[in-house]
Amino acid sequence: MERDILLFDLDGTLTDPRVGITRSVAFALEKAGIHVENPDDLCAFIGPPLKDTFMELYHFDEAQALQAIADYRVYFRKQGMLENVAYPGIREMLEALQKQGKTLLVATSKPEEFACTIMKHFKLDSYMLDICGATMDSTRSNKADVIAYAVQKHRLPIERCVMIGDRRHDIIGGKENGMRTVGVLYGYGSYEELKEAGADCIVKDVQGLLEVLEKGGSSNG
Incomplete structure (x- = not known):
């Protein structure tokens, strides 16, 4: 069975959002009375759901985390969203895969509204069947839930799907949905993180x- 349906994470896989995300998080933390000297120290927020990361790293309770997300979005919507850059070679890769007849989608924990704006800004949206993301109220934010949503919405045959991402959440989410998974090392996850999560293949x-x-998500065909 050919694996020709490819689901891509956005942050750290298609685009590098480091500047916008870290500045948005720093803004939210400042509102909570926490000063961050160097926003680059906040790269752990790139990829996973924001609520989980605020709670895990800063021990916020749920109410505090939701307030931090609201503050984050003030900066992100105004400025941070486009403090972002597509990785070199991404457009050419998507074009090549599309020409080969592959079906391409985005599956991201970023709110769908923001993901669509970013993809359109970089003119990458035309390669995609759909851009599937989280809901603004976080009722759908877990990567596994976003992937399941994409599968159900488009009736995707699991055996033909590959999930691609740079963090463990992408790999775990793909595995929970029965997909083959590919981890990328040019984003924000380490080899150890991706391997431990169970990635079937890891590329640099x-x-x-x-x-x-081109080989269906396998390093050996």
């Missing part, structure tokens, strides 16, 4: 990712 760069996806 965009060219390597293209080669693996």
